[in-house]
Amino acid sequence: MTSTRASTNWGGNLTYRASGLERPASLDALRRAVTSHKQVAALGTRHSFSTIADTGGTHIALDAMPARVEIDSARNIARVPAGLTYAQVAVALDAAGFALANLASLPHISVGGAVQTGTHGSGVRNASLAAAVTGMEIVRADGDTETVTDSGDLDAHRVALGALGIVTSVDLAVQPRYEVAQHVHVRLPWDAAQGHFDAIMGAAYSVSMFTRFLPEAVLSVWTKCRTDEDRALVPLERLGARPADGPVHPVPGGDPLAVTAQGGVPGPWHERLPHFRSSFTPSAGAEIQCEYLLPAERAVEAVEALRAVADLLAPVLYTAEIRRVAGETAWLAPNQGRDSVAFHFTFHRDAARVAEVLPVLDGALSDFSARPHWGKVSAMSGERLRRVYPRLTDFASLAKRVDPTGRFRTPFLRDALGF
Numbered sequence: 001m002t003s004t005r006a007s008t009n010w011g012g013n014l015t016y017r018a019s020g021l022e023r024p025a026s027l028d029a030l031r032r033a034v035t036s037h038k039q040v041a042a043l044g045t046r047h048s049f050s051t052i053a054d055t056g057g058t059h060i061a062l063d064a065m066p067a068r069v070e071i072d073s074a075r076n077i078a079r080v081p082a083g084l085t086y087a088q089v090a091v092a093l094d095a096a097g098f099a100l101a102n103l104a105s106l107p108h109i110s111v112g113g114a115v116q117t118g119t120h121g122s123g124v125r126n127a128s129l130a131a132a133v134t135g136m137e138i139v140r141a142d143g144d145t146e147t148v149t150d151s152g153d154l155d156a157h158r159v160a161l162g163a164l165g166i167v168t169s170v171d172l173a174v175q176p177r178y179e180v181a182q183h184v185h186v187r188l189p190w191d192a193a194q195g196h197f198d199a200i201m202g203a204a205y206s207v208s209m210f211t212r213f214l215p216e217a218v219l220s221v222w223t224k225c226r227t228d229e230d231r232a233l234v235p236l237e238r239l240g241a242r243p244a245d246g247p248v249h250p251v252p253g254g255d256p257l258a259v260t261a262q263g264g265v266p267g268p269w270h271e272r273l274p275h276f277r278s279s280f281t282p283s284a285g286a287e288i289q290c291e292y293l294l295p296a297e298r299a300v301e302a303v304e305a306l307r308a309v310a311d312l313l314a315p316v317l318y319t320a321e322i323r324r325v326a327g328e329t330a331w332l333a334p335n336q337g338r339d340s341v342a343f344h345f346t347f348h349r350d351a352a353r354v355a356e357v358l359p360v361l362d363g364a365l366s367d368f369s370a371r372p373h374w375g376k377v378s379a380m381s382g383e384r385l386r387r388v389y390p391r392l393t394d395f396a397s398l399a400k401r402v403d404p405t406g407r408f409r410t411p412f413l414r415d416a417l418g419f
């Protein structure tokens with residue numbers, strides 16, 4: 001076990017206040033690390049932009065824990081150490097002939113961190129990455145280890161913001177490996193994007209639109225098609241878009257080598273579902289992200305509301321992404337109880353100017369019962385969070401029960417949970 005300090009998050013917009021970093025290499029060492037500090041927080045790969053992973057106490061990272069992925073092929077379940085990244089997990093699963101249902105835009109993030117924040121990819125039938133969790137092992141505040149498998153308990157634990165304990169492993173639903181072909185079309189006129197929104201977003205296994213919400217058009221549409229599915233593609237060319245004539249990076253000016261293969265070339269699920277290759281820096285790097293999820297049926301109205309404030313966002317916006325996420329039952333998933341549309345924003349790493357535009361976004365989406373992504377920044381107060389996340393108060397009671405002394409209680413949690 002070493003003890004140094006993780007100074008900043010991946011995006012560099014946040015300097016952690018934690019005074020130390022523990023890296024236990026065994027379950028016993030992890031349990032000791034939890035109980036030997038008054039305040040602790042699990043640290044994944046530091047890809048959150050909000051202060052969710054920060055603590056005034058000690059960080060505990062799981063990257064030195066045993067890294068074995070165990071697959072129960074009869075049950076289609078893989079037991080995965082929570083400190084592994086999706087890139088590591090995907091390689092192990094694929095080699096054994098298995099796959100996950102979906103991945104986020106990047107595979108660099110830890111399973112524990114992604115699941116705890118409700119991280120998602122896209123797809124009308126794909127819920128968040130946490131929806132694949134069928135069980136978990138967790139170290140509680142008193143150092144005891146518990147296994148959570150009951151479906152009601154899992155709904156409280158899947159997306160739990162690090163508040164209920166340190167997850168050591170998760171059981172993930174897997175399926176036979178499959179291939180995906182990724183096509184990118186550019187410059188889809190707004191009339192077509194809005195007029196055929198549901199058809200476009202539902203026309204492939206996973207679809208993303210990249211835009212700056214300016215009048216210029218939707219900059220690109222990414223369709224990821226499973227080769228074992230027979231879904232009719234929406235004829236984007238007839239709607240006015242054209243196939244990209246080379247690899248497209250979501251961030252204008254970004255390195256095209258960093259993106260997964262496009263041009264309709266079939267390849268393994270884990271090398272097409274994320275936008276970014278695991279061996280390259282994803283996205284822009286020096287950036288700040290924000291994202292809201294709201295009911296899917298209000299997508300086009302929300303697009304209109306965002307187009308109305310595009311000029312205010314433009315000076316600080318690299319790009320925005322529109323995705324679909326299927327509804328799920330996890331209490332704190334941003335898509336809990338409703339099929340959702342997700343509006344993601346990648347801003348320049350200019351904290352002061354981003355702070356000025358966050359209330360603009362918040363205001364534009366305030367009529368849509370929009371829920372912010374836990375790992376990204378937003379201007380929403382704790383009081384408003386509790387209004388848009390209906391199970392947050394129940395969750396606060398549970399957090400108090402399993403962690404009565406507040407060992408996992410961070411400033412972020414105090415604000416969100418209201419204690």
Ligand SMILES: Cc1cc2nc3c(=O)[nH]c(=O)nc-3n(C[C@H](O)[C@H](O)[C@H](O)COP(=O)(O)OP(=O)(O)OC[C@H]3O[C@@H](n4cnc5c(N)ncnc54)[C@H](O)[C@@H]3O)c2cc1C
Nearest residue numbers: 042044045046047048104105110112113119120162167375
């Ligand atoms: C370039 C980039 C692209 C992104 N793309 C997407 C995307 O496509 N979709 C999306 O939804 N999000 C996306 N995100 C956001 C990202 O997925 C989330 O912020 C996610 O939480 C990051 O995981 P992490 O391992 O870095 O977690 P961290 O930021 O390190 O931690 C996040 C939270 O999880 C808790 N935690 C971590 N590990 C454990 C554990 N083992 N047990 C209990 N709690 C734990 C922490 O305490 C903290 O509360 C992106 C972020 C970046 C930087």
